[in-house]
Amino acid sequence: MNAVVEVSGAHVVHRARTGGVFTRDRVYALTGADLAVAPGETVGVVGESGCGKSTLAKVLVGIQRPAAGTVTFHGRDLWSLPPAERRATVGASTGMIFQDPATALNRRLPVRRILRDPLDVHHHGSKARRDERVRELMALVGLPRALADALPGQLSGGQRQRVAIARALALDPDLVVADEPTSALDVSVRAQILNLLLNLKERLGLALVFVSHDIQTVRRMSDRVITMYLGRIVEETPADRVTDQARHPYTRALFSATPGLLDPIDPIPLTGPVPSATRPPSGCPFRTRCWKADEVCTTVMPDFSVASRPEHRYRCHHPVEEDQSTRDLVRQSLPREP
Numbered sequence: 001m002n003a004v005v006e007v008s009g010a011h012v013v014h015r016a017r018t019g020g021v022f023t024r025d026r027v028y029a030l031t032g033a034d035l036a037v038a039p040g041e042t043v044g045v046v047g048e049s050g051c052g053k054s055t056l057a058k059v060l061v062g063i064q065r066p067a068a069g070t071v072t073f074h075g076r077d078l079w080s081l082p083p084a085e086r087r088a089t090v091g092a093s094t095g096m097i098f099q100d101p102a103t104a105l106n107r108r109l110p111v112r113r114i115l116r117d118p119l120d121v122h123h124h125g126s127k128a129r130r131d132e133r134v135r136e137l138m139a140l141v142g143l144p145r146a147l148a149d150a151l152p153g154q155l156s157g158g159q160r161q162r163v164a165i166a167r168a169l170a171l172d173p174d175l176v177v178a179d180e181p182t183s184a185l186d187v188s189v190r191a192q193i194l195n196l197l198l199n200l201k202e203r204l205g206l207a208l209v210f211v212s213h214d215i216q217t218v219r220r221m222s223d224r225v226i227t228m229y230l231g232r233i234v235e236e237t238p239a240d241r242v243t244d245q246a247r248h249p250y251t252r253a254l255f256s257a258t259p260g261l262l263d264p265i266d267p268i269p270l271t272g273p274v275p276s277a278t279r280p281p282s283g284c285p286f287r288t289r290c291w292k293a294d295e296v297c298t299t300v301m302p303d304f305s306v307a308s309r310p311e312h313r314y315r316c317h318h319p320v321e322e323d324q325s326t327r328d329l330v331r332q333s334l335p336r337e338p
């Protein structure tokens with residue numbers, strides 16, 4: 001694959017904080033992540049809160065430097081480039097859309113300046129061309145020209161997210177990473193923003209990485225779904241198989257809990273909370289909540305195995321059979337009588 005971006009063996013470790021104060025503990029936010037994104041594809045990233053989705057997103061767009069591993073843009077190793085070249089490479093190739101446009105946009109700047117900013121920083125064409133580009137960008141995301149002088153505070157949530165999308169597209173990137181782009185919006189405008197993203201992706205041929213808690217939306221929007229658990233990528237599944245052919249028990253559990261199935265089932269119950277990212281369990285990180293876990297899961301971290309389709313990979317010692325129904329799994333996973 002001629003990837004737009006490729007992350008290989010990436011680790012991100014933070015100092016842990018308690019009540020805003022740093023402690024001696026380490027948070028293993030991302031461990032050994034490998035991911036390549038092809039031109040034009042949509043990759044969805046799912047997993048419970050704190051599993052490292054945003055960290056992976058930041059690594060993909062060069063905001064977060066991994067402590068180990070590489071990030072390659074069109075074959076160039078990002079973190080071995082001189083800083084100016086790195087910034088230019090990231091600026092020209094990627095755009096990021098954050099969860100809350102109210103905090104992601106500078107509230108003192110009018111829309112026109114917010115959109116001009118990346119063009120000025122990266123010396124994009126003449127001044128006249130930059131003005132023209134601002135007008136193009138506003139049209140691209142469906143913002144009326146009359147809003148060019150409005151401040152973010154004078155816009156609706158949906159309009160603000162349109163500004164954030166336009167800013168991410170300013171330098172004509174080939175990769176856009178959207179981290180929960182609709183979760184801060186009213187339900188009524190979520191679909192509009194998702195449709196806009198899909199529409200722009202098609203028109204501009206973008207690769208899109210889409211991080212969300214909204215499992216159904218991820219399944220609908222993506223070509224491929226990445227499941228994360230406690231800082232690790234545990235499965236990569238073609239989106240059309242993720243609901244009922246995923247091999248990792250955790251992916252099946254996540255997708256069993258989605259509303260809107262034609263024939264709804266009770267979700268697979270997961271016992272207990274997600275373990276702390278400062279003290280991940282030995283062996284497979286999911287084993288403390290997995291109904292299939294045994295001795296080997298306690299000691300050995302499973303390598304990736306390939307399913308019947310080569311683009312489907314999972315890390316599990318006791319994978320679910322591809323043809324096993326999720327309904328059947330619900331029965332198996334129910335706690336046994338003592």
Ligand SMILES: Nc1ncnc2c1ncn2[C@@H]1O[C@H](COP(=O)(O)OP(=O)(O)OP(=O)(O)O)[C@@H](O)[C@H]1O
Pocket residue numbers: 014015016017027028029047048049050051052053054055056277
């Ligand atoms: N700057 C930081 N300093 C310390 N710990 C951090 C920092 N950023 C993230 N973490 C921790 O790293 C882990 C992964 O965080 P991350 O934000 O990537 O998860 P997430 O899956 O995006 O969560 P959510 O869905 O809640 O946004 C979490 O345990 C989080 O508390």
